[in-house]
């Protein structure tokens with residue numbers, strides 16, 4: 158009987174802990190430090206998704222501008238960018254540029270620019286194929302690279318800095334500013350048969366969320382989050398059990414009396430109704 162009660166108590170406390178954990182919504186947010194390693198690679202036929210995937214997975218790319226210091230020759234510059242914190246892709250292309258850098262000097266004269274991204278930049282990607290092979294996805298996004306207006310700075314910072322935390326501490330004297338590439342067109346090559354051009358509407362309409370809902374990595378991360386929360390709840394349960402253990406038995410009986418009675422009635426009901434949870438009713442030795 159004592160063991161049965163113990164099992165019941167444990168089940169009740171666990172259920173309480175579980176329901177408390179389940180009641181807490183767990184949206185992905187950087188406050189929770191969601192570990193989100195890599196979103197799964199979209200199918201090559203899903204062109205806009207592939208473009209958005211590259212834009213989200215990569216942390217840097219080559220920005221090409223019409224150079225001033227080279228008299229108009231195209232100048233490619235490897236620069237960091239972000240489209241949002243990990244697992245929260247937006248497709249927006251945010252940069253942090255200093256006027257001490259050639260790119261910003263070029264932009265002051267002509268804001269047109271291209272960002273080139275290559276799947277081979279991802280660790281372990283494109284194994285066994287030449288980087289120029291169409292099987293290794295490449296994207297060039299073209300548009301106007303403009304300073305983010307004052308009223309958009311906060312939002313742009315939230316997209317940029319979680320992916321590039323050290324930027325917050327870069328020297329003020331270098332006058333870094335947030336920029337955004339406003340897309341006119343994007344050209345993707347991810348298979349044989351030539352490149353695919355898409356406009357901003359198609360690019361932004363692509364839904365990466367459906368991709369990461371099926372990602373085991375993402376699901377594991379979510380479970381891990383709930384697990385952390387659950388651990389806190391279980392610690393709480395444990396300390397309550399310790400507290401119970403330290404109570405004198407007489408006091409315990411008073412405290413548990415009504416519950417024991419209720420459980421007994423519940424067990425009797427279960428037994429009478431064919432006991433769906435018959436495992437719990439098995440006598441334990």
Ligand SMILES: *[C@@H]1O[C@H](CO)[C@@H](O)[C@H](O)[C@H]1NC(C)=O
Nearest residue numbers: 268269270299300301341342
């Ligand atoms: C070049 O920049 C202008 C704005 O400065 C913009 O209107 C135009 O769409 C850009 N061209 C391309 C091809 O992105």
